[in-house]
Amino acid sequence: MITRADFAAIASWIPEGARVLDLGCGDGSLLAYLSQTRGVSGYGIENDEVSIIQCIENGVNVIQVNLESGMAEIADQSFDIVILSQTLQAMKRTEAVVAEMLRVGREAIVTFPNFGYWKHRTQIALGGRMPVSEDLPYQWYDTPNVHLFTIADFEAFCTARNYRVLNRSVFTNGVEQRFLPNLLGTLALYRFAASA
Amino acid sequence: MIATPQLAHFASPLPSLQLASGAVLQQYDLAYETYGTLNADKSNAVLICHALNASHHVAGVYEGRADSEGWWDSMIGPGKSVDTNQFFVIGVNNLGSCFGSTGPLSINPETGKPYGADFPLVTVEDWVDSQARLLDFLGIKTLAAVMGGSLGGMQALSWSIRYPERVRHAVVIAAAPNLSAQNIAFNEVARQAIMTDPDFHDGNYARINALPKNGLAVARMIGHITYISDDQMETKFGRGFREGKKFSFAPEFQIESYLRYQGEKFSQYYDANTYLRVTKALDYFDPAADCGGDLAKALSPAAAKFLIISFTTDWRFSPARSREMVRALLDDKKNVTYVEVDAPHGHDAFLLNNAQYHAVVKTYFAKQIAPVNITSQEAAA
Numbered sequence: 154m155i156t157r158a159d160f161a162a163i164a165s166w167i168p169e170g171a172r173v174l175d176l177g178c179g180d181g182s183l184l185a186y187l188s189q190t191r192g193v194s195g196y197g198i199e200n201d202e203v204s205i206i207q208c209i210e211n212g213v214n215v216i217q218v219n220l221e222s223g224m225a226e227i228a229d230q231s232f233d234i235v236i237l238s239q240t241l242q243a244m245k246r247t248e249a250v251v252a253e254m255l256r257v258g259r260e261a262i263v264t265f266p267n268f269g270y271w272k273h274r275t276q277i278a279l280g281g282r283m284p285v286s287e288d289l290p291y292q293w294y295d296t297p298n299v300h301l302f303t304i305a306d307f308e309a310f311c312t313a314r315n316y317r318v319l320n321r322s323v324f325t326n327g328v329e330q331r332f333l334p335n336l337l338g339t340l341a342l343y344r345f346a347a348s349a
Numbered sequence: 350m351i352a353t354p355q356l357a358h359f360a361s362p363l364p365s366l367q368l369a370s371g372a373v374l375q376q377y378d379l380a381y382e383t384y385g386t387l388n389a390d391k392s393n394a395v396l397i398c399h400a401l402n403a404s405h406h407v408a409g410v411y412e413g414r415a416d417s418e419g420w421w422d423s424m425i426g427p428g429k430s431v432d433t434n435q436f437f438v439i440g441v442n443n444l445g446s447c448f449g450s451t452g453p454l455s456i457n458p459e460t461g462k463p464y465g466a467d468f469p470l471v472t473v474e475d476w477v478d479s480q481a482r483l484l485d486f487l488g489i490k491t492l493a494a495v496m497g498g499s500l501g502g503m504q505a506l507s508w509s510i511r512y513p514e515r516v517r518h519a520v521v522i523a524a525a526p527n528l529s530a531q532n533i534a535f536n537e538v539a540r541q542a543i544m545t546d547p548d549f550h551d552g553n554y555a556r557i558n559a560l561p562k563n564g565l566a567v568a569r570m571i572g573h574i575t576y577i578s579d580d581q582m583e584t585k586f587g588r589g590f591r592e593g594k595k596f597s598f599a600p601e602f603q604i605e606s607y608l609r610y611q612g613e614k615f616s617q618y619y620d621a622n623t624y625l626r627v628t629k630a631l632d633y634f635d636p637a638a639d640c641g642g643d644l645a646k647a648l649s650p651a652a653a654k655f656l657i658i659s660f661t662t663d664w665r666f667s668p669a670r671s672r673e674m675v676r677a678l679l680d681d682k683k684n685v686t687y688v689e690v691d692a693p694h695g696h697d698a699f700l701l702n703n704a705q706y707h708a709v710v711k712t713y714f715a716k717q718i719a720p721v722n723i724t725s726q727e728a729a730a
Contacts, residue, residue: 202691206708214686225676231679
């Protein structure tokens with residue numbers, strides 16, 4: 154679950170007045186928060202009808218696009234930062250989506266639930282069942298999360314693609330977690346860029 | 350809501366209207382209607398631009414005529430998506446039309462006869478300029494919003510470019526930044542149907558009480574095909590017969606009968622010279638052309654916030670055409686919201702009730718346009 158603490162961590166990585174694109178922006182509350190706290194000019198990308206109405210209610214610029222089919226509307230390197238919050242694990246074409254983020258933006262921020270959290274590990278190792286938790290609240294048969302991964306997995310992914318990790322924050326239920334993050338953290342936030 | 354049509358007369362000492370073609374209209378009338386109340390600081394005005402065959406009668410009904418609903422009555426009225434309890438809504442009939450504003454059927458003051466073929470060609474930009482004069486006439490400097498569907502959306506887009514300081518929001522629905530070759534082709538077939546009608550008399554039919562009705566009806570039939578999606582036509586008519594095969598050329602299929610009915614009905618109330626001019630205005634519209642085809646450059650003067658809406662099954666002005674406008678606005682770093690409404694009806698969807706479509710417009714007007722007005726009203730009070 155995204156909390157205000159996570160919003161604050163994301164905001165701390167964003168320069169004042171930056172041009173921000175929020176992919177899968179939901180009700181637009183992160184963008185609204187960033188425009189209040191950092192004065193960003195931004196757009197949300199969303200494809201859910203209810204979320205789009207909520208974005209309009211929240212005064213957020215929202216563009217209806219299906220992320221999986223690409224963002225041809227958006228020119229190369231036209232944003233300072235592209236955010237994908239709690240959505241990467243639900244993308245079918247993970248690699249393509251991340252590549253698209255770094256095509257349209259100079260930097261990317263992703264947040265995702267850490268599958269390596271110890272409670273998830275014990276549920277699968279000892280209980281023999283797929284983990285269900287506050288951060289992964291779905292049963293295996295109704296989950297939108299098609300690509301579950303851990304903090305270590307994501308770092309390996311960045312290394313393999315020569316992405317430079319610029320910042321990392323890990324939270325456990327809204328509190329920053331600096332000790333054994335892949336074991337004790339529930340939510341990971343990364344800021345990264347393509348290799349220079 | 351009772352609507353009352355009004356007429357604004359523009360003549361000397363007001364400046365004449367210079368048209369894009371070079372022609373000059375020394376005097377002209379614009380028919381319009383208004384709904385709701387203009388607030389004290391005149392900041393709640395919304396201009397509605399009409400599409401091909403519509404008029405200034407946007408909403409409400411005429412006194413004692415319950416069946417005279419305005420063409421966008423589902424969208425505009427007290428408590429509706431564009432709420433006339435909050436906004437002062439203006440409908441205007443475009444120049445060259447046939448519903449009250451000066452057009453080819455009007456009497457040319459220089460000859461005492463209907464203009465007919467002598468009525469100049471008008472462009473989207475000419476319409477926007479004349480609408481701006483109507484706002485001057487009404488004492489309104491700035492529009493809270495300008496809104497239109499199809500050709501009306503093109504006028505809204507043009508407004509944002511030509512009068513950036515006068516438009517706070519532009520609502521552009523089921524429109525395109527210009528016509529494709531296919532769009533122009535359909536228009537040309539429609540024009541040929543009219544101009545080859547023996548009753549057309551080079552456009553001067555009104556002077557001899559003739560009417561190119563058949564040509565106009567065929568033109569409308571062609572247009573109608575492009576307004577409906579293939580699926581919708583299949584659902585509504587399919588291969589259905591009215592009374593079965595008769596081995597004749599009478600209208601046997603339901604779709605034939607429908608198109609003939611629509612064409613016949615249209616030809617009784619619309620003017621052929623107007624149809625020619627309106628389709629030509631559509632063909633000419635291309636704001637990017639003056640900027641080397643660069644739409645972002647063309648839109649760069651705009652100061653408005655944009656709401657762009659398209660419909661998934663619209664093949665006349667497809668979502669791809671709306672996305673071109675969105676991309677240009679993103680390149681320009683303008684404020685834009687874009688919604689692609691999942692609707693089965695094709696181009697006509699912009700006139701119909703669709704829950705998501707109406708929710709988007711209602712929320713946008715209530716949350717993004719209205720609060721500014723309330724603030725400025727309070728500031729004035």
